[in-house]
Amino acid sequence: MRVGFFLATIAFARDFTEADIVHIYKRVLPYADAFRCFTCDNAVDNYECNNHAPDVFCPAETEFCFTEHVFKEETDSIRVRKSCMTRNKCHEQELGCQTDPISGQTTCKECCQGEICNLPVPKTNERFEEMLAEIGLNSAKNQFLSIAGLLFTTVLLLL
Secondary structure, eight states: HHHOOOOOOHHSSSOOGGGGOOOOOOOOOSSTOOOHHHHHHHEESSHHHHHHHHOOOOOOOOEEEEEEEESSSTOOOEEEEEEEEEEHHHSSSOOOEEOOOOOOOOOEEEEEEETTTTTTTSSSSSTTHHHHHHHTHHHHHHHHHHHOOOOHHHHHHOO
């Protein structure tokens, strides 16, 4: 009986939800606007990551929580990484979800802002546009597209 339970636990990774948070300690903030993120490196799933994450504040120079989720299917996590991150580091990431056609693995990367905002792991691009606006990339993306469109129009007029 125990072997069956053990195998079922391995086969289906359990997600970590708000109901799993036993207690988040309210502490004196180490600096104005201090916040916490779940942090882990190469956990096998979201539950392992969040359950073992240290309850510490992010460094003052960081503004965002980052999550990278690698999985085969929505319920089959392979790796979860979470950390505190600066705005520049978030901008350097290939944010959103991409699936490798050969391995079938999907990698989703997401930055968010707020106290333990990286509780869930990303599984789709559902929050992609909202995330870009939140970290300040949406306006830069639109400016780039506007400049590219202007250059294209100018080239057409010159021909």
